[in-house]
Amino acid sequence: EGTHASLVPELGRRRVLGLQGRLPEQNDAALRDFEATLLRMFGLQCRPRPSRSAVVPQYLVDLYHAQSGEAEQPGPPGATFQYPERSASRANTVRAFHHQESLEQVVADEWADVSGDDSPLRFVFNLSSIPPGELLSSAELRLYRQRIPGAELHSADQRRHRINVYEVLKVVRGGQLITRLLDTRLVQHDTSGWESFDVSPAALRWTHEHVPNLGLAVEVLHLNRTAAQQGRHVRLSRSLHTTPEEDWSQLRPLLVTYGHDGKGHPLTRRSKR
């Protein structure tokens, strides 16, 4: 707060000042030290100043409620939350990352709606905010699938999509990607919901082995190709459907990392107290 410490509001600060008979400068310095100590305790270098565009993913809110024993609270309609028992049991810190949209290939963005091309879409997640002392145990890429209206009219074969998630190892001339498969799943487009893909090997390579992070690539294949369904089931890009901005911010791909900073116990699911 400029020259003043921000921890204690002005009113409280004046009261403390009066009680202690200290000079304002001494008081502010003490409060600044106090705030810095508290922030260090929380593992922060400075006081966070969230921007207006910051979005808190519903998945982390649900995870928090499960953690604090408030999971009984009803979520949004249609929400299906599955507690990541295995990942959370080895971690005390969960971080959420959205991809850097500025790095998206414009061409790739267009195919999702129009061309029906099978080229994978590339997503780059900046994980540099993970502190060096935090050891990742796992990471998942979460993708939202939206039910295609009238899906019930299609045969089981026509409803099938395969989602492949790759780590990008190299980008060669012409934008072609050299990749390795991390996870794959066969889904049907008659339901909406989140799919979680294990991308731990890539996240560990980027953070532990300091291998350059070239991102992940996602490929959605409609097994019984029809122009009407191709590229319309999995929410990969902003332009895929004309929905409000808030909708995209909550439904866009999300990378979630599970790590431990060596302090304290892992996350455990609590019952309501």
Place this chain on the structure above:
Amino acid sequence: SAKPRGRKKNRHCRRHPLYVDFSDVGWNDWIVAPPGYHAFYCQGECPFPLADHLNSTNHAIVQTLVNSVNSSVPKACCVPTELSAISMLYLDEHDKVVLKNYQEMVVEGCGCR
């Protein structure tokens, strides 16, 4: 006539309520949840002889015993003997959302140590 007997205040070491409200210090802009939490604190006397419920150590019993005959040796201190963790959901310095478990944030039990 006998004086009306008020409820005798228990001054022995025990846990007291203490609610930490993040909005009071203006931290609710980056801490998404919880809005605050019950931290509690320990306060009270550690009298001679130490009762079982005061969770004392052998050392605290000896120190209290010595204090009863030599007041220059202080009494045992009323301190947290059991603490628990809380989870916090917040936005960090990079605008990233973090859910973290912080150990030893809540006093669960107090004792004389």
